[in-house]
Amino acid sequence: GAVVSQHPSRVICKSGTSVKIECRSLDFQATTMFWYRQFPKKSLMLMATSNEGSKATYEQGVEKDKFLINHASLTLSTLTVTSAHPEDSSFYICSAEPTYRSFRDKQETQYFGPGTRLLVL
Amino acid sequence: AQSVAQPEDQVNVAEGNPLTVKCTYSVSGNPYLFWYVQYPNRGLQFLLKYITGDNLVKGSYGFEAEFNKSQTSFHLKKPSALVSDSALYFCAVRDMRRNQGGKLIFGQGTELSVKP
Numbered sequence: 609g610a611v612v613s614q615h616p617s618r619v620i621c622k623s624g625t626s627v628k629i630e631c632r633s634l635d636f637q638a639t640t641m642f643w644y645r646q647f648p649k650k651s652l653m654l655m656a657t658s659n660e661g662s663k664a665t666y667e668q669g670v671e672k673d674k675f676l677i678n679h680a681s682l683t684l685s686t687l688t689v690t691s692a693h694p695e696d697s698s699f700y701i702c703s704a705e706p707t708y709r710s711f712r713d714k715q716e717t718q719y720f721g722p723g724t725r726l727l728v729l
Numbered sequence: 730a731q732s733v734a735q736p737e738d739q740v741n742v743a744e745g746n747p748l749t750v751k752c753t754y755s756v757s758g759n760p761y762l763f764w765y766v767q768y769p770n771r772g773l774q775f776l777l778k779y780i781t782g783d784n785l786v787k788g789s790y791g792f793e794a795e796f797n798k799s800q801t802s803f804h805l806k807k808p809s810a811l812v813s814d815s816a817l818y819f820c821a822v823r824d825m826r827r828n829q830g831g832k833l834i835f836g837q838g839t840e841l842s843v844k845p
Contacts, residue, residue, distance in 0.1 A: 642832060649817065651835045701772050705831065717763065718833060720773040
């Protein structure tokens with residue numbers, strides 16, 4: 609159980625185009641999903657917290673108009689990199705947190721997707 | 730501020746020897762600590778977590794970690810390393826303050842290399 613998928617696993621696009629990455633929780637509902645960016649052999653940088661039915665919360669320094677997040681259902685969050693440029697090339701990883709009834713129950717481990725490799729030419 | 734430090738960028742171990750990957754933390758309140766492993770071009774796999782209870786936590790693939798409150802450490806250990814354990818390891822603390830949404834704060838990562 610607790611499987612998270614990402615699609616696509618790898619994408620190559622031209623500079624100036626937009627790319628959408630999907631994150632799905634396959635066997636559980638996730639009110640909250642997280643989007644991370646990782647550079648080669650480096651730590652994960654949290655970009656934003658995605659909440660179902662509401663606006664995402666972006667970390668400081670992350671452009672919300674550049675990285676559009678939509679969490680339309682309890683099993684799907686999407687990250688759209690708009691007008692992508694070569695510096696946006698990276699490994700993007702999502703994680704999903706199972707829905708909880710109260711804050712006290714918010715101890716569940718986040719489950720990570722396999723990641724999406726984006727290369728912008 | 731909540732933070733996690735992994736002081737070693739790389740750890741080299743011979744197969745069959747014990748391994749330790751170090752992690753120290755700084756949090757306000759009770760720490761929620763995690764270890765994850767990442768293989769090349771893959772997402773993160775959960776190894777183990779400490780929320781409360783016994784200080785020695787056992788996890789996947791024979792790994793364990795010891796929570797030490799006085800030293801604010803949560804070192805990852807394995808009695809006998811395998812070549813297949815070679816990967817990137819991340820220690821993380823979960824920010825459980827109500828205004829932080831439970832986000833994970835990761836250490837810098839430690840690359841473990843196990844040689845035959």
